[in-house]
Amino acid sequence: MDIKLELIGVPVSDVDRAKAFYERVGFHADHDVPVSDAIRFVQMTPPGSACSIAFGKGITEMAPGSLDNMQVVVTDIEEAHADLTARGIEVSPIDDQPWGSFVYFADPDGNRWAVQQTTPRTAS
Template identity: 40%
Template sequence: MDMKLESIVLPVADVDRTRAYFETLGWQVDLDHQADGFPIVQVTPPGSPCSVVFGTGLAAAPAGSIRGLLLSVADLEAARAELTARGVDVSEIFHDASGTASYAETYARAPGLDPERRSHASFATFSDPDGNVWQLREISTFG
């Protein structure tokens, strides 16, 4: 049975500020709705089948508490350059020096792209206005 992740709920403190931020990134606003006086917004990164939903009272986690939100890109250098041009403070590119392509924030970071340019092994990070941490991950092979 196919199962597709449709959306994630993101804990944020200010819905309008977060919507404006994601619009700055070029993400599509799919929904901006008021339900019983509470705003609900859904945005989708370009080319992604999964959306991000945020609003008042949607998330049990505190604003800014989410880590490791992975955004897969084919060209990490180009993705970093585009986000930087849009005013996002993106980390320098790094790779996992242990060679395991770990997703944990505590792995052995080494500067620059993975020397072998392995898929899933090069990263850059940025935070949204609430401090939720997003990770760009270069993927050259899927499957």
């Protein structure tokens, strides 16, 4: 039996602000559906990913900004750092660890993300 992780709920306080932010990061807007006055469903997917995020009105009971350490993987951390910076995303300096190289950023609500290159830049 396959079990595929395909959708992660992200708690946000302002749906339009979150959508604009994730579009700026480079995520593709797959759906933006007002289901009712109580529910609006937005689904966005990072380029090349099989897993998407969802947020909106009536989607989750988690407090906005409570996600800590969502992680995406890239092949080139320097390119990712430069790309995110060029898009106006405030990112950390590159953090080289024995298990990979990372940059970190947060969405407007404070949900924290790690971008990882699985092979550290320092590996030869």
